[in-house]
Amino acid sequence: xxxxxxxxxxxxxxxxxxxxxxxxxxxxxxxxxxxxxxxxxxxxxxxxxxxxxxxxxxxxxxxxxxxxxxxxxxxxxxxxxxxxxxxxxxxxxxxxxxxxxxxxxxxxxxxxxxxxxxxxxxxxxxxxxxxxxxxxxxxxxxxxxxxxxxxxxxxxxxxxxxxxxxxxxxxxxxxxxxxxxxxxxxxxxxxxxxxxxxxxxxxxxxxxxxxxxxxxxxxxxxxxxxxxxxxxxxxxxxxxxxxxxxxxxxxxxxxxxxxxxxxxxxxxxxxxxxxxxxxxxxxxxxxxxxxxxxxxxxxxxx
Amino acid sequence: xxxxxxxxxxxxxxxxxxxxxxxxxxxxxxxxxxxxxxxxxxxxxxxxxxxxxxxxxxxxxxxxxxxxxxxxxxxxxxxxxxxxxxxxxxxxxxxxxxxxxxxxxxxxxxxxxxxxxxxxxxxxxxxxxxxxxxxxxxxxxxxxxxxxxxxxxxxxxxxxxxxxxxxxxxxxxxxxxxxxxxxxxxxxxxxxxxxxxxxxxxxxxxxxxxxxxxxxxxxxxxxxxxxxxxxxxxxxxxxxxxxxxxxxxxxxxxxxxxxxxxxxxxxxxxxxxxxxxxxxxxxxxxxxxxxxxxxxxxxxxxxxxxxxxxxx
Numbered sequence: 001x002x003x004x005x006x007x008x009x010x011x012x013x014x015x016x017x018x019x020x021x022x023x024x025x026x027x028x029x030x031x032x033x034x035x036x037x038x039x040x041x042x043x044x045x046x047x048x049x050x051x052x053x054x055x056x057x058x059x060x061x062x063x064x065x066x067x068x069x070x071x072x073x074x075x076x077x078x079x080x081x082x083x084x085x086x087x088x089x090x091x092x093x094x095x096x097x098x099x100x101x102x103x104x105x106x107x108x109x110x111x112x113x114x115x116x117x118x119x120x121x122x123x124x125x126x127x128x129x130x131x132x133x134x135x136x137x138x139x140x141x142x143x144x145x146x147x148x149x150x151x152x153x154x155x156x157x158x159x160x161x162x163x164x165x166x167x168x169x170x171x172x173x174x175x176x177x178x179x180x181x182x183x184x185x186x187x188x189x190x191x192x193x194x195x196x197x198x199x200x201x202x203x204x205x206x207x208x209x210x211x212x213x214x215x216x217x218x219x220x221x222x223x224x225x226x227x228x229x230x231x232x233x234x235x236x237x238x239x240x241x242x243x244x245x246x247x248x249x250x251x252x253x254x255x256x257x258x259x260x261x262x263x264x265x266x267x268x269x270x271x272x273x274x275x276x277x278x279x280x281x282x283x284x285x286x287x288x289x290x291x292x293x294x295x296x297x298x299x300x301x302x
Numbered sequence: 303x304x305x306x307x308x309x310x311x312x313x314x315x316x317x318x319x320x321x322x323x324x325x326x327x328x329x330x331x332x333x334x335x336x337x338x339x340x341x342x343x344x345x346x347x348x349x350x351x352x353x354x355x356x357x358x359x360x361x362x363x364x365x366x367x368x369x370x371x372x373x374x375x376x377x378x379x380x381x382x383x384x385x386x387x388x389x390x391x392x393x394x395x396x397x398x399x400x401x402x403x404x405x406x407x408x409x410x411x412x413x414x415x416x417x418x419x420x421x422x423x424x425x426x427x428x429x430x431x432x433x434x435x436x437x438x439x440x441x442x443x444x445x446x447x448x449x450x451x452x453x454x455x456x457x458x459x460x461x462x463x464x465x466x467x468x469x470x471x472x473x474x475x476x477x478x479x480x481x482x483x484x485x486x487x488x489x490x491x492x493x494x495x496x497x498x499x500x501x502x503x504x505x506x507x508x509x510x511x512x513x514x515x516x517x518x519x520x521x522x523x524x525x526x527x528x529x530x531x532x533x534x535x536x537x538x539x540x541x542x543x544x545x546x547x548x549x550x551x552x553x554x555x556x557x558x559x560x561x562x563x564x565x566x567x568x569x570x571x572x573x574x575x576x577x578x579x580x581x582x583x584x585x586x587x588x589x590x591x592x593x594x595x596x597x598x599x600x601x602x603x604x605x606x607x608x609x610x611x612x613x614x
Contacts, residue, residue, distance in 0.1 A: 138314065139321045142591055143584055144546035147564075154568040154576040155329040231445055235550050238447050239565050254448065258554075261451065262459050269455070272448035280443040 032288045035281035042101065042278060049098045053091035054079075058246055061086035066264045083267045084260055092248055097274060100237075100249040104229040107167025111229075112222055115172035119179025120206055123187065134180070137173040145170050145232065153241050163242055170232055171225040178221060182214040223286035227279040234275050250275045311595050315588045322584040326577045327370050331363075374581060380574035389578040392563060399469055400559035403552070404544050407479045411486035416533070418487075419494025423502060424521070434491050441488020446547055450481040450554040467556035478555045482547050486540060493536050494529070501529045531601055538594025542587055 028036075045052065062085065068074035069081040069089070080089040122130040140148070149166045156162055183206070186192050191213075195205050234251030236242035243249040245256075250271040257267030354360050358369060373379075379389040422434035457477060458466035465474050501507065502525055510520045545561075552561035560579055567575040 135317060135321070139318045142318055142542070142588055143322070144542040144587070146546035146549050147580060147583055150549070150564060150568050151326070151576055151580045152329070154571060154573060155332075157571070227443070234445055235447060239550065239553060241565075241568060254451070258451065261455060265455055265459075268451055272445065272451060276444050276448055279445070280439065283439060283443050 029288070031284055035284040038277060038281040039285060042097065045094055046098050046101050049094045053088075053094045055088040055091040057087065057092045057095040057248060059087060059091075061088075066260065066267075068264070069266050069270075072266070080270060081264065081266050083257065083264070089267065089270060092253060093250075093270060093274060096248045096250045096253050096271060097278075099243065099247060100230060100233060100251070100275075101278075103164065103167060103233050103243065103249065104226060106164055107170060107233065108222060108226045108229045110164075110168030111171040111225065112175050112218065114168065115175025116179045116218060118172070119176040119181075120183055122176065122180045123183035124202060124206075130180070133176060137176050140169075140173040141177075146235065149232065149236060150241070153236070158241055158244070160243075160247075163236070166236075167229060167233060170229060174221060174225065175218065178217065179214065182217065183210055186210045186213060220286070220290055223282060223289060227282045227286075230275065230279055230282075307599060308596065311592055315592045318588050319585060323371060323374060323581060324367075326580055327367055330573065330577065379578035379581070382572050382575055384570070384572070389572075389574040392575055393560060393578050393582055396558060396560045396563045399557060400548055400552070400561060402469075403475065403478055403482070403557055403559060404548055406475060407482035407486060407548075408540075408544055410479055411483040411490060412537075414483070415487040415490035416494055419491045420498050420526070420529075422491070422495045423498035426499070431495075434495060438488045438492040438495075441484045441486075442492070443488075444485070446481050446485045447550045447554050449484060450477065450551055453477045453481060454554075469557050469559075474555075474557075478551050478557055481551055481554075482544065485547060486544065489543075490533075490536070490540065494533055497529045497532045498525065501525045504528070531598070534601060535594060535598055538590060538597070541590050545583060545587070 061082065064075075064078065064082050065084055065086045067078050067082040067086075070076060070079050072081075074081050078088050078090070080093065082088055083092070118133050122133040149170070152166055153162070187210075192205055192210060195209055196202075200209075233242055233249065234254070237244075237249045237251030238255040240252075240255055243252045245252070253271040254268045254275070257264070257269075257271070260267050358366060361369075377390050379393075381388050382392060418434050418437070422431040425431050454466040454477065457464040464476055465471075466477065468474050507520065507524060510524050515524070548559060549561035549564055551557070552559045553565050556562070560583070563575065564579050566572075567579070
């Protein structure tokens with residue numbers, strides 16, 4: 001289990017990764033390092049938001065409304081200024097980041113687990129089961145998910161649980177399709193045939209032998225889906241249909257700050273920049289990981 | 303054109319539509335009592351009964367299902383709660399605006415991204431390639447609503463040279479088109495570049511070089527047509543992203559298209575309008591995908607003769 005993940009991160013088994021290929025001159029390009037640093041910062045915010053935030057994110061201070069950030073000559077008490085209710089933007093930003101990351105992580109994980117499971121089911125049972133699952137994959141893949149999400153939220157009214165559910169069904173089809181394909185080909189591979197002729201049950205083969213072999217591809221897919229889920233969550237919250245006050249997320253802050261653009265642009269631009277930098281760093285790190293992981297890609301570039 | 307190939311694709315398209323329509327029917331049934339939504343929960347029983355019979359809600363479920371499908375076939379999606387306008391009418395009113403915005407953005411993004419992607423592939427690791435890739439990453443990662451707001455802040459509120467909302471003149475089109483096209487172009491540049499690189503590394507390109515074909519015709523007649531195949535496919539798929547992108551962008555720029563109508567209808571829970579948009583957009587998407595599949599097999603003979611895999 002742990003080995004493919006280590007290989008993915010590039011720890012320990014660097015030799016197997018670069019077998020037969022010219023050594024890379026720069027292992028960590030500057031941009032990748034900066035992105036890693038930013039992601040590390042996000043992780044710290046995620047864990048320690050309560051300790052880092054100078055105020056509670058709901059605490060209003062009506063005497064200090066729409067204060068400018070320090071870099072625009074504002075008060076040192078509110079480093080990044082305040083919003084229309086006098087809430088400290090830095091504190092809100094920290095909590096919003098935590099919440100957006102949490103929702104996106106939960107959503108992507110649910111989608112990944114569900115999709116992988118259905119992919120295994122499709123590849124195991126074949127026949128009608130496979131047809132039905134793959135038809136569902138086709139349906140979801142042929143429609144923009146934003147539309148499906150809005151329809152579900154319209155029909156059932158938006159609640160937090162439903163919102164997480166909506167985030168969870170986003171992207172499952174990619175995992176289902178990937179897993180089915182890989183399991184089908186793995187089932188005919190030597191190692192799976194060998195273990196099965198030794199008398200291992202299908203469940204054991206899937207969990208102990210095939211899953212560890214395909215998990216690195218699934219993790220790469222996870223890094224591809226994660227920023228997309230962040231964008232979905234922030235878009236929906238931006239429209240006022242996702243996370244709602246008193247909770248906050250980066251999209252919700254951005255959407256709420258829109259009406260004060262002329263007087264206090266920082267209310268919406270700061271969370272927007274946070275979303276952008278987050279998706280950007282995940283993409284850069286993800287690209288870098290893929291390049292290291294996928295030998296065919298590296299061969300083409302080298 | 304292979305007949306079987308077309309029939310399989312058509313059946314799949316219709317199946318997808320069937321699933322979407324069934325989905326809307328099921329969620330409509332599950333989403334609460336429509337009569338109660340209509341007349342309020344303290345209405346007298348006679349009124350409730352009147353509406354139940356009027357809308358056929360006393361009939362068995364399968365009968366309701368078929369009459370639902372029948373109604374959709376003739377374009378009857380029900381009426382909007384607030385002013386009794388047929389849902390279809392509201393949607394049809396908004397469609398030209400969305401097409402105007404979406405098509406312009408699509409064409410602008412193609413005009414930028416395809417030449418840029420091809421040039422980047424031909425000049426690998428040169429400054430132009432780096433520029434193209436930076437542009438791609440930027441366009442791909444920046445949330446389009448954030449980009450739109452930045453443009454409004456810069457061009458409408460600070461410089462005061464472009465309008466930020468509405469659709470009265472062509473000037474109103476500029477900012478939403480830039481927003482949508484940047485995101486589109488980011489993805490297509492990257493894809494065009496890698497499709498082109500892949501072709502340039504093929505052995506027939508080496509052969510062409512070896513037999514003395516000059517660089518220009520080599521690229522024009524050997525590389526470009528082959529690189530076009532995956533690019534056309536991805537363009538068809540991008541259509542869906544354009545629709546999804548316009549949902550948010552129309553709201554940001556107060557552009558009176560289908561996207562804004564959808565968001566407003568979701569907010570005010572105008573279910574008839576939401577389902578009309580869902581079904582109409584799904585139909586458009588499914589037939590667009592079908593069209594792309596047919597185009598694809600026309601460009602690439604291997605697909606229709608069964609040389610290449612038909613499933614994925």
